[in-house]
Amino acid sequence: MAKFNKDSFGGTVAIVLAVSLVCSVVVAGSVVGLKPVQQTQKQLDKQKNILSVAGLLKPGININQVYQERIEPKVVDLATGDYVAGLDHYDMRAADKDPQQTVSINPDEDFAGLRHRTKYAEVYLVKDESGKVNQVVLPMHGTGLWSVMYGFVAVQTDGNTINGITYYDQGETPGLGGEIANPLWQQRFVGKKLYDDGGNVAIRIAKGASADAVHGVDGLSGASMTTKGVQGTFKYWFSQNGYGPYLSKLRAGE
Secondary structure, X not given: OOOOOOOOHHHHHHHHHHHHHHHHHHHHHHHHHHHHHHHHHHHHHHHHHHHHHOOOOOOOXXXXXXXXXXXXXXXXXXXXXXXXXXXXXXXXXXXXXXXHHEEEOOHHHOOOOOOEEEOEEEEEEEEOOOOOEEEEEEEEEEEOOOOEEEEEEEEEOOOOEEEEEEEEEOOOOOOOXXXXXXXXXXXXHOOOEOEOOOOOEOOEEEOOHHHOOOOEEEOOOOOHHHHHHXXXXXXXXXXXXXXXXXXXXXXXXX
């Protein structure tokens, strides 16, 4: 039997291949082993953001417990505004990658710069301590200067008054457009109305918009394109092509 010479070219290649194989197995095993932990953390982050925009995130709370007690997810057919029977969970970001689960958006109405949207949306009914629904949290997203900006909006059961907003995933310029994640700026939306008396989308985010105490929110200084993206996001998602049909039924008590 020929003696293995680790100092030869063939021996060096064999050792490199063996080390690479061992490392690949270790890395693959780590990825598989950590996946449940990553999924749990991802779910916890989502619950945290929903509780935050609903005003339920308090120091020291058990996030999962409070979420289970106070939040009821529902899946909505955006075309009709009706809840989808038999479907209690819907991953909008995953569905957005499946052409079978999306519809094209007319370019003239694509204020959020999305090109298409999912047919359904997962919304979150928020209950008070007595179990009565007092607001609903709606996911939204739209294109900013550099990124797609993902957030939540909490709306009262009148289907019109904003209780809070949050942007939890965005890649806008730090210190400028990235200020959409600043709680101080987000606080400016609280109490603003989405619609005017005629049912038209009236929320306005722009420089000097706060002169309208009912519908106006001042845009971000030095971040006109990001501000425009936020305006477009609201204008699309609260139109009849977005949550308009659902909020109409919410206002009617349906």
